Amino acid sequence: MRAYNTKNFLKILISLHKSDTLSILFPTMLLVGAYCYGIYYLEIEYLHLNSKSSVINVGMIHSLLGFVLSLLLVFRTNTAYDRWWEGRKLWGKLVNDSRNFVIKINSILPENDVKNRAQIAKYLRFFPHFLANHLSKESTRLVLDEDFSDLQKELQHHPPAELVFLLTKKLHQLKKENKISDTEMLFLDTQLSGFLDVCGGCERIKNTPIPYSYSSFIKKFIIFYVMALPVANVVNLGGFMIPITMFVYYVLMSLELIAEEIEDPFNNDENDIPMEAISQNIERSINLISNKA
Numbered sequence: 001m002r003a004y005n006t007k008n009f010l011k012i013l014i015s016l017h018k019s020d021t022l023s024i025l026f027p028t029m030l031l032v033g034a035y036c037y038g039i040y041y042l043e044i045e046y047l048h049l050n051s052k053s054s055v056i057n058v059g060m061i062h063s064l065l066g067f068v069l070s071l072l073l074v075f076r077t078n079t080a081y082d083r084w085w086e087g088r089k090l091w092g093k094l095v096n097d098s099r100n101f102v103i104k105i106n107s108i109l110p111e112n113d114v115k116n117r118a119q120i121a122k123y124l125r126f127f128p129h130f131l132a133n134h135l136s137k138e139s140t141r142l143v144l145d146e147d148f149s150d151l152q153k154e155l156q157h158h159p160p161a162e163l164v165f166l167l168t169k170k171l172h173q174l175k176k177e178n179k180i181s182d183t184e185m186l187f188l189d190t191q192l193s194g195f196l197d198v199c200g201g202c203e204r205i206k207n208t209p210i211p212y213s214y215s216s217f218i219k220k221f222i223i224f225y226v227m228a229l230p231v232a233n234v235v236n237l238g239g240f241m242i243p244i245t246m247f248v249y250y251v252l253m254s255l256e257l258i259a260e261e262i263e264d265p266f267n268n269d270e271n272d273i274p275m276e277a278i279s280q281n282i283e284r285s286i287n288l289i290s291n292k293a
Contacts, residue, residue: 021250021254021257021258022250025253025257028249028253029246029249029250032226032245032246032249033242033243033245035227035230036230036234036241036242037242039230039231039234039241040230040238040239040241040242043234044234044235044238061228061232062228062229066225069222069225069252072218073252073255073256076210076256076259077259079210079259079263080210080258080259080262080263081259081262083205083262083264083265084262084265084272086201086205087201087265087273088265088273090198090201090202091198091202091273091275093194093198094128094131094195094198094278094282095281095282097191097194097198098124098127098282098285098286099286099289100191101124101188101191101192102121102124102285102286102290103289104188105117105120105188106289106290108179108180108184108188109174109179109180110179116170117290118290119170120167120170121286121287121290123163123166123167123170124282124286125283125286125287126163127160127163127164127195128275128278128279128282128283129276129279129283130160130163131160131198131199131202131275131279132266132275132276133159134159134160135202135203135266135275136267136268136275160195160199161196161199164192164195164196164199167195168189168192171185171189171192172185202266205264205265206264206266209263209264218256219253219256222249222252222253222256225252226245226248226249226252229241229244229245229248230242258271
């Protein structure tokens with residue numbers, strides 16, 4: 001995720017980055033400009049239309065279509081942001097669940113039980129990294145304090161669920177050894193279920209995209225609206241209609257591209273949830289709590 005200073009307005013205004021919509025849309029903006037010039041040449045230079053021509057009545061449709069299009073884009077961006085924010089809340093829940101679990105387990109187990117404490121802390125530290133790798137298309141794992149390649153080899157099918165299984169198995173083993181009581185096992189198990197709740201919620205977001213027909217319809221609507229724009233207005237605005245149409249296309253299509261990017265917040269794109277940064281924060285918190293316990 002790109003970090004920036006929200007108060008530095010000028011830098012935000014002039015900065016360009018790899019996910020900026022201008023760099024993505026620039027080739028198609030040139031095509032739109034060429035199309036507008038073709039309409040300008042056809043209507044002004046070839047057909048010699050003027051402000052009294054009936055073709056300018058097409059502009060009356062744009063006021064209605066523009067209102068409908070704005071409603072669709074507002075719904076589109078709000079839906080995409082809701083998915084992004086829900087994913088961020090789930091990862092915030094994972095931070096809280098990890099801290100709560102390590103605090104409780106270190107309060108329950110005796111201080112001299114170093115082996116069991118270390119093993120459980122290891123599982124807790126690595127769970128968010130496994131979840132991040134599981135959700136992302138490509139692993140962008142940063143360098144960690146510890147190597148978990150040995151554990152990664154054991155968890156091949158569904159690493160987050162398998163790791164929770166190992167944690168649950170470990171807790172039941174401690175219960176059989178009378179190191180954890182029935183009551184303590186009950187609230188630890190409830191806390192542990194929160195890890196899979198987070199995993200399941202993130203998978204639901206990732207595996208349930210916006211319906212294709214809806215996304216395709218909005219793109220077609222935007223293209224139709226932009227293509228019809230110079231037909232009705234080039235008679236009145238002349239050559240100025242070319243940059244105006246290009247700008248309208250840039251604004252409308254940028255909203256669609258932004259919505260497409262943030263609706264799946266687990267792809268490690270520039271505007272996605274910083275899963276690995278959060279995972280390292282969880283890792284540091286667990287290490288700090290474990291060292292103090």
